[in-house]
Amino acid sequence: MPGAVIVGTQWGDEGKGRVTDYLAKESSMCVRYQGGHNAGHTLVVDGEVFKLQLVPSGILYPWVVPVIGNGVVVDPAVLIDEVDMLEGKGVDTRLLRLSGNAHLIMPYHQELDRMTERYLGKNKLGTTKRGIGPAYADKALRVGIRVQDLLDPKIFREKLDLALREKNGVLAKVYNRLPIDAKELAERYLAMVPRLAPMIDDTVHLVHEALDAQQWVLFEGAQATYLDLDHGTYPYVTSSNPIAGGVCTGAGVGPLAIQRVVGLVKAYQTRVGSGPFPTELLEGDAVGDMLVERGREFGTNTGRRRRTGWLDLVMLKHAVRLNTCTELALTKLDILSPLSELQVCVAYEGDDGTRYDHVPYHQSVLHKVKPVYETLPGWGVEIEKVGRLEDLPPCARDYVRFVEDFVGVHVSIVGVGPARDQTIVLPRAA
Numbered sequence: 001m002p003g004a005v006i007v008g009t010q011w012g013d014e015g016k017g018r019v020t021d022y023l024a025k026e027s028s029m030c031v032r033y034q035g036g037h038n039a040g041h042t043l044v045v046d047g048e049v050f051k052l053q054l055v056p057s058g059i060l061y062p063w064v065v066p067v068i069g070n071g072v073v074v075d076p077a078v079l080i081d082e083v084d085m086l087e088g089k090g091v092d093t094r095l096l097r098l099s100g101n102a103h104l105i106m107p108y109h110q111e112l113d114r115m116t117e118r119y120l121g122k123n124k125l126g127t128t129k130r131g132i133g134p135a136y137a138d139k140a141l142r143v144g145i146r147v148q149d150l151l152d153p154k155i156f157r158e159k160l161d162l163a164l165r166e167k168n169g170v171l172a173k174v175y176n177r178l179p180i181d182a183k184e185l186a187e188r189y190l191a192m193v194p195r196l197a198p199m200i201d202d203t204v205h206l207v208h209e210a211l212d213a214q215q216w217v218l219f220e221g222a223q224a225t226y227l228d229l230d231h232g233t234y235p236y237v238t239s240s241n242p243i244a245g246g247v248c249t250g251a252g253v254g255p256l257a258i259q260r261v262v263g264l265v266k267a268y269q270t271r272v273g274s275g276p277f278p279t280e281l282l283e284g285d286a287v288g289d290m291l292v293e294r295g296r297e298f299g300t301n302t303g304r305r306r307r308t309g310w311l312d313l314v315m316l317k318h319a320v321r322l323n324t325c326t327e328l329a330l331t332k333l334d335i336l337s338p339l340s341e342l343q344v345c346v347a348y349e350g351d352d353g354t355r356y357d358h359v360p361y362h363q364s365v366l367h368k369v370k371p372v373y374e375t376l377p378g379w380g381v382e383i384e385k386v387g388r389l390e391d392l393p394p395c396a397r398d399y400v401r402f403v404e405d406f407v408g409v410h411v412s413i414v415g416v417g418p419a420r421d422q423t424i425v426l427p428r429a430a
């Protein structure tokens with residue numbers, strides 16, 4: 001069945017929006033399967049900038065049905081704002097579908113996210129404070145409130161009352177915060193129903209209808225492999241499963257529905273929030289600062305400066321395995337252009353001198369590893385106008401080939417700038 005997944009292979013912000021937009025063009029449906037408005041995708045279309053948090057990137061093509069799947073956690077007010085922003089820019093959003101099984105992010109989730117971060121002090125995770133973790137925790141605890149509950153006001157009020165009995169106790173007694181008024185909150189959420197109701201649907205059924213009709217369905221991952229709850233750098237992760245396998249639970253398809261897995265890899269590495277980062281260039285490092293400036297490495301969502309570092313091929317190789325990537329999209333290659341030399345991490349060395357060719361599972365080891373670098377020559381000229389592989393400078397082509405050879409997966413797309421047309425599509429080598 002013609003399902004394709006696009007998934008970040010690093011810590012997010014790999015330039016997913018633009019590549020997703022590129023792949024969405026050939027799809028009939030574009031499905032978000034996890035995360036919430038902690039994601040931030042920037043798309044540039046005809047000079048106009050679109051910042052999306054919840055709505056799938058496919059929204060910008062009139063023939064694509066954008067779907068927010070059951071695995072997503074949804075702040076309905078954010079969704080409505082985003083729809084209004086898109087409509088204001090002339091984008092038709094009427095095809096947008098929202099799973100009735102998706103869980104709602106409630107104001108107490110956001111308050112608890114802020115409070116737990118504050119209480120963790122120097123051990124904080126650096127979350128986006130959007131309530132993502134607490135909303136998924138309630139889902140697992142089976143006390144979450146789902147989008148479909150909004151369609152039955154009696155049930156919605158009952159569930160909210162029940163939830164607030166516990167949440168208000170925690171907010172008041174543990175965190176010394178004011179309790180949330182159940183009535184006022186219920187009215188606020190129910191007032192959004194007229195806007196949401198036309199979008200709410202059985203998205204699993206819709207996805208299968210498209211697959212059965214042999215139409216391409218693009219599953220759009222948010223966050224990325226090393227922010228995965230199970231396979232990322234726990235606990236410095238998000239609370240969902242961005243890896244390709246997350247599509248199965250988050251959109252309701254079996255693994256054989258997926259034919260194509262496109263792993264996104266930025267030509268260097270960034271991360272926001274806390275956690276291990278073996279190839280990190282500390283703030284003040286000239287190369288790191290250059291990457292932040294040229295790459296505009298500030299969070300779409302929070303405005304935070306991203307931590308930057310050299311490309312880590314040890315992590316990439318593992319990500320290729322975790323996702324069964326069938327191909328890679330290498331983004332932001334143009335950002336590296338001024339450098340005369342490039343480092344790429346090909347192994348790690350532990351503090352006892354042990355060499356690691358794979359990502360060590362034990363975090364005490366991972367926190368202390370030092371990267372083993374290979375130095376490659378830079379190309380030293382701007383490449384943002386290059387449209388074909390053969391027009392890339394030889395050293396840039398070698399960089400791409402080095403990545404392919406190391407991880408054993410074809411690079412099918414190279415990004416050389418933020419606009420839709422700054423994309424080089426590479427034929428598979430014979």
Ligand code: IMP
Pocket residue numbers: 011012013038039040125126127128129130131132133222223227236237238239272273274
């Ligand atoms: P949360 O998802 O808000 O709970 O945050 C958990 C971790 O994931 C933090 O380190 C965030 O900075 C990170 N994170 C969440 N969403 C994104 C994203 O879209 N890009 C990059 N990092 C993210």
